[in-house]
Every structure is written in structure tokens, then in C-alpha cells.
Amino acid sequence: MKLLHTSDWHIGQILNFHYDRQEEHQCFLDQLCRIVEQERPDVLIVSGDIYDKNTPGNSSMRFLSDNLLRICDLAPDMPIVLTAGNHDSSSRIESMSGVWRRVNTHFIGAAERVGEEYQLDKHIIEIPGKGWIAAVPYIPDYQNDLYNIILKEIHDRNTQNLPVILMGHTTIGNAIFTAHETTTFSGRDIVGGINSMNINEIDNDYDYLALGHIHTPQTLSNGKARYCGSPVQLNFKEQFPHSVTMVTVENHGDMPQIDTIELEPLRRFYVIPEKPAPLEEALSYLDAHLPEKQGYVQLNILSAERLPSDTENRIRDILSKGEGLLYCDYKCTRPAADGKSVVEKPEFNLSEFREKDPFEIAERYYQETLQTEMDDTLKELLHSVIQEVREENAR
Numbered sequence: 001m002k003l004l005h006t007s008d009w010h011i012g013q014i015l016n017f018h019y020d021r022q023e024e025h026q027c028f029l030d031q032l033c034r035i036v037e038q039e040r041p042d043v044l045i046v047s048g049d050i051y052d053k054n055t056p057g058n059s060s061m062r063f064l065s066d067n068l069l070r071i072c073d074l075a076p077d078m079p080i081v082l083t084a085g086n087h088d089s090s091s092r093i094e095s096m097s098g099v100w101r102r103v104n105t106h107f108i109g110a111a112e113r114v115g116e117e118y119q120l121d122k123h124i125i126e127i128p129g130k131g132w133i134a135a136v137p138y139i140p141d142y143q144n145d146l147y148n149i150i151l152k153e154i155h156d157r158n159t160q161n162l163p164v165i166l167m168g169h170t171t172i173g174n175a176i177f178t179a180h181e182t183t184t185f186s187g188r189d190i191v192g193g194i195n196s197m198n199i200n201e202i203d204n205d206y207d208y209l210a211l212g213h214i215h216t217p218q219t220l221s222n223g224k225a226r227y228c229g230s231p232v233q234l235n236f237k238e239q240f241p242h243s244v245t246m247v248t249v250e251n252h253g254d255m256p257q258i259d260t261i262e263l264e265p266l267r268r269f270y271v272i273p274e275k276p277a278p279l280e281e282a283l284s285y286l287d288a289h290l291p292e293k294q295g296y297v298q299l300n301i302l303s304a305e306r307l308p309s310d311t312e313n314r315i316r317d318i319l320s321k322g323e324g325l326l327y328c329d330y331k332c333t334r335p336a337a338d339g340k341s342v343v344e345k346p347e348f349n350l351s352e353f354r355e356k357d358p359f360e361i362a363e364r365y366y367q368e369t370l371q372t373e374m375d376d377t378l379k380e381l382l383h384s385v386i387q388e389v390r391e392e393n394a395r
């Protein structure tokens with residue numbers, strides 16, 4: 001079976017409340033269409049975070065339908081499987097499932113139980129003669145048993161010994177989280193509000209685990225679980241090539257062959273200069289090193305003081321000398337007291353702030369105002385309240 005694995009599209013993202021990314025998403029989807037035509041995969045999967053927001057605008061919804069239909073027309077026999085991520089509204093994604101199934105496209109939004117029993121059929125997609133997809137969307141922690149219950153069910157149905165692909169949108173412990181802010185609670189990493197789980201909690205009965213949520217592309221140490229990463233760069237931290245993943249598995253029990261196909265971005269993200277420099281130095285460096293390819297620019301400033309109010313205009317003036325260079329923001333780093341090393345303490349802009357985990361914000365606020373760490377009792381209390389609100393919202 002040949003599988004095209006993507007995740008974390010984040011359609012509808014508005015960068016810094018200002019820059020609509022739709023043209024960039026179109027550029028990605030045009031490339032995806034070409035890849036589908038050339039590679040002829042047996043299935044295309046999107047492991048969560050289809051949209052950037054749980055209330056995508058009408059234009060984003062139309063954008064997704066138009067592009068999915070285009071892929072359906074190019075490869076009518078290739079099923080498409082899309083699961084909800086933590087950014088998506090599970091009920092919205094679920095509401096699309098009926099109509100889209102008519103064109104071999106499967107939207108799976110949430111796990112449902114009748115009494116104690118999960119509804120398994122909606123998560124199990126058989127590709128006759130090729131393999132099985134276990135489509136698990138983003139699920140709250142307490143439903144982690146779902147992975148194994150579905151795998152067990154497929155095990156019973158898989159009489160031909162075909163490859164089994166498991167989808168997940170979660171945090172796996174010990175993965176590389178470079179593009180994300182992380183926090184730790186009770187020895188577990190929390191990334192983007194999702195507690196990490198140990199990969200060994202999932203039974204070894206899959207041939208490839210197609211993960212979403214972490215935007216840094218990486219194959220995990222067992223050699224058969226992978227975060228394919230976001231296809232469109234979403235912020236200044238994601239400084240790595242963006243790609244999609246092609247996977248081939250012959251039979252159930254075989255190791256997958258994993259290849260990546262790099263994507264060409266429409267716009268780039270420039271952090272200038274590379275290391276934080278005093279304001280005047282940073283401005284003249286930018287002036288002398290204007291990037292040639294279009295993109296977003298963040299000025300990297302070292303300053304103990306608040307920056308003068310005309311800073312933004314001065315950056316914009318310099319950028320207007322280039323082609324297609326968009327002002328994004330500046331990052332201000334304070335020098336450390338010893339005058340040598342640099343304390344990384346960026347001031348968040350609003351859009352970065354919105355991406356933060358509530359736990360992390362509270363932890364930082366506490367630390368900064370009281371100059372001491374939260375104790376474990378308080379952490380635990382806060383954690384359980386946040387969890388409770390989340391579960392309430394998920395209903």
C-alpha cells in the first residue's frame with residue numbers, strides 16, 4: 001500500500017491578525033495535486049488540524065471543498081481520510097462526513113460511545129485488497145484506550161494480513177518539539193494543550209502511525225511512527241523545510257518505507273539578523289541584507305529598554321525597498337545582567353499569545369509576578385480545572 005501522509009494544514013490562518021495565508025495554502029494544494037498525479041498513492045490522509053480555527057470562515061470552508069473536489073476529480077479511486085485535530089471543531093468536521101463519503105472522502109471528527117461501547121465502524125476504513133486505516137481524531141486523554149480497541153478490531157477483520165495504518169493527533173513523549181512551546185507537568189510534556197503519551201501505550205499492531213499535532217517533521221525511534229509536519233510554515237519558529245510524507249508498506253508486519261517530498265513555499269519567514277542585535281545595528285543590517293524572495297520579516301532586536309514608537313514604521317520603510325517583503329513584527333530580547341549571555345525572554349505578540357496553553361500562561365504569570373515557582377498542589381489544581389473546562393467544551 002502506498003500512502004500520502006499530511007497533517008496540520010491550518011487552513012484559514014491569519015498571521016498576526018493581518019496576513020491571510022490562502023494564496024500560500026493554494027500554492028501547497030497545487031503541489032499536492034501534482035504529487036497525487038505523479039505518485040498515484042492508494043490513499044491520502046490528513047491527521048488533524050485541517051482548519052486553523054474551530055470556527056473557520058465561509059471562504060475557508062469553500063476553499064477546502066473546492067480543493068478536495070479537485071483532488072477527487074484527479075484521483076477518483078483514491079480515498080481521502082481527514083480527522084479533526086485540536087484546532088478543529090469535532091462536531092463541524094463530523095457534520096461533513098455524510099455528504100463527502102459519496103466521493104470516497106472520510107471526515108472523522110470525534111469518538112462516540114453508545115453506553116460503554118465505542119462506535120468503531122466510523123474509525124475503520126478498509127481499502128479493499130490494499131490495507132486498513134484506523135482513523136483516530138484528536139481525543140481527550142481519558143479516551144486513549146481507543147487506539148488499542150480499534151487496532152484489536154482491525155486485527156480480527158484483517159484476514160488477508162494487509163497493512164494497518166493508524167492515525168493520531170496527539171503529543172508523543174520524547175519527540176522533538178522545536179517549533180512549539182512546551183511545559184512539563186508530573187514528568188509529562190504538554191504541547192499545545194495536549195498531554196504527552198508514551199508510544200508504548202499503543203499496541204505494536206500497526207505498520208505505520210501517521211501522526212499530526214507536532215509541526216516538526218520527524219520519524220520516531222521505533223521507525224514506524226512519524227509526524228509529517230505542517231506543509232505550510234505557520235510561524236517564525238518553524239525554520240525547517242516543509243514537506244509531505246510518502247509511505248509504502250507491503251504486508252502487515254513489514255517495516256514501512258518512508259520518503260519525504262519537499263514543498264516549495266510561496267512566501268518565506270525571515271528572522272533578521274540571525275542573532276539579536278541593538279536596534280540601529282539591526283535596522284542597518286536589514287537595509288543591507290534585504291531578502292530577494294518574498295516573505296515575512298521579523299526584526300531580531302536586543303534591547304533592555306522599551307523600543308521607540310516609530311520602530312515599526314522604520315522597519316516598514318526599509319522593507320518597502322524590497323519586493324513582496326511583509327512586515328510581521330519584531331522580537332525583543334533583553335541582555336542578561338552579566339552583559340554576556342542573552343536571556344531569551346520574548347514579548348509575545350497577540351497571535352503568539354493566543355497559541356499558548358492556558359497552563360503555561362498561568363505558570364509564567366505566577367512566576368513573573370511572585371518571582372517563585374508554583375508548587376505542585378497548585379499546579380495539580382490548576383491542571384484539573386483546565387482539563388475540566390476542556391472536557392466541558394468538548395461536549
Ligand SMILES: [Mn+2]
Nearest residue numbers: 008049085213
Ligand atoms: Mn497543528
